[in-house]
Amino acid sequence: MAPDLVLRRARIAGEEDRLVDIAISRGRFAAVGVVPEGDAPAEDLGGRLVVPGLVETHIHLDKSCLLDRCTCHKGTLEEAIASVTAAKRGFTEEDVYQRASRTLEKAIVQGTQQIRTHVEVDPRIGLTSLRALLQLKRDYAWAVDLQICVFPQEGLLDDPGCEEVMVAALEAGADVVGGAPYMDRDSHGQVARIFALAERFGVDIDFHLDFALDPTHLDLIEVCRMAETTGWSGRVAIGHVTKLSAVPGERLVELGARLAAAGVAVTSLPATDLFLTGRDHDHNVPRGVAPVHRLVEMGVTCSLSTNNVLNPFTPFGDCSLVRMSNLYANVAQVGTPAGMAVCLDMVSAMSARLLNLPDYGIREGAPADLVVLDCDSPAAAISEIAQPLIGLKGGRRTFTRPAAQLHRPEGGL
Numbered sequence: 001m002a003p004d005l006v007l008r009r010a011r012i013a014g015e016e017d018r019l020v021d022i023a024i025s026r027g028r029f030a031a032v033g034v035v036p037e038g039d040a041p042a043e044d045l046g047g048r049l050v051v052p053g054l055v056e057t058h059i060h061l062d063k064s065c066l067l068d069r070c071t072c073h074k075g076t077l078e079e080a081i082a083s084v085t086a087a088k089r090g091f092t093e094e095d096v097y098q099r100a101s102r103t104l105e106k107a108i109v110q111g112t113q114q115i116r117t118h119v120e121v122d123p124r125i126g127l128t129s130l131r132a133l134l135q136l137k138r139d140y141a142w143a144v145d146l147q148i149c150v151f152p153q154e155g156l157l158d159d160p161g162c163e164e165v166m167v168a169a170l171e172a173g174a175d176v177v178g179g180a181p182y183m184d185r186d187s188h189g190q191v192a193r194i195f196a197l198a199e200r201f202g203v204d205i206d207f208h209l210d211f212a213l214d215p216t217h218l219d220l221i222e223v224c225r226m227a228e229t230t231g232w233s234g235r236v237a238i239g240h241v242t243k244l245s246a247v248p249g250e251r252l253v254e255l256g257a258r259l260a261a262a263g264v265a266v267t268s269l270p271a272t273d274l275f276l277t278g279r280d281h282d283h284n285v286p287r288g289v290a291p292v293h294r295l296v297e298m299g300v301t302c303s304l305s306t307n308n309v310l311n312p313f314t315p316f317g318d319c320s321l322v323r324m325s326n327l328y329a330n331v332a333q334v335g336t337p338a339g340m341a342v343c344l345d346m347v348s349a350m351s352a353r354l355l356n357l358p359d360y361g362i363r364e365g366a367p368a369d370l371v372v373l374d375c376d377s378p379a380a381a382i383s384e385i386a387q388p389l390i391g392l393k394g395g396r397r398t399f400t401r402p403a404a405q406l407h408r409p410e411g412g413l
């Protein structure tokens with residue numbers, strides 16, 4: 001049977017030294033290698049890099065696009081939380097859906113096909129934002145797979161009634177449970193409750209964790225211990241972990257080994273962490289970005305993600321994971337081709353492992369999900385912030401972004 005589509009002269013990330021043809025049939029990859037000429041529609045990729053869809057493991061769609069409603073002066077984490085808490089009082093399902101879909105569409109045209117979005121639930125907002133995102137998940141399934149992680153941004157133990165809302169959210173269809181232990185006086189108490197919810201509902205866990213610069217107390221030690229005692233190794237991620245940017249090299253090696261052994265993954269959120277960290281410094285401002293490329297060397301599964309978009313936590317955002325990866329490489333001083341390839345991995349294959357995605361990858365039989373980047377190697381994708389040109393999800397085209405063209409004058413050079 002002739003394929004539905006053949007992509008010719010592609011380079012697959014990780015094997016980019018050779019050109020391959022990719023045949024797609026009934027929404028899946030039918031062949032990768034040499035595909036004979038035939039009647040099937042074909043597209044010449046001209047040696048461009050193909051990746052199996054970018055993977056965003058940590059974004060907040062529900063509180064994106066809030067800059068017009070929030071006024072901040074200090075730029076601290078506390079101020080951002082307070083400001084969004086106030087804005088949240090005015091959220092409606094329609095409002096959350098509108099802002100989240102605007103952000104999601106930007107992510108889609110940047111080549112993102114898998115997203116874990118964190119959603120705030122508490123006794124005041126209830127399930128309003130969750131309901132909007134469940135609808136969004138259904139409406140955009142043609143372009144992106146959305147995992148919804150519910151979490152108590154304003155605290156769990158110190159916010160009476162919040163756990164009941166979390167339970168209701170998981171019963172209503174949330175995929176993952178999250179936490180922010182730094183918001184409760186008893187951070188280990190919150191960690192224990194989140195693990196209990198994960199066990200009750202059989203879901204993965206994703207914490208906002210160790211989001212400060214004093215590394216003398218690290219909640220990640222407790223999270224590692226709990227992952228091991230509950231058998232949840234490989235199902236726990238922690239995000240920010242900015243305290244890891246403040247530990248000496250030897251201690252980082254010890255902590256990396258601990259995280260790897262416990263099967264706890266780490267997500268760095270460079271845009272937010274660079275924006276919020278060290279606001280009490282007026283010079284030599286600390287960067288506060290967890291050195292995840294070092295943790296990868298120690299066997300830790302790591303990802304780079306966007307986190308916040310156009311809100312007081314991060315007043316920037318084009319939802320480009322390639323740009324985020326470039327930002328990380330720049331601030332973390334990663335300059336080798338191999339190092340940059342790891343940075344691309346942290347927004348693609350390694351992120352997919354963090355999310356425990358089945359069927360990720362360009363190989364025969366897998367769903368035909370891919371993105372064409374305007375470059376010929378993983379290192380070039382990151383160093384040059386290569387533009388995504390084409391996306392296919394289940395073999396169907398989801399976006400097209402024409403490559404830029406120069407219009408030279410007639411007869412000119």
Ligand SMILES: [Zn+2]
Nearest residue numbers: 060118208307
């Ligand atoms: Zn976050």
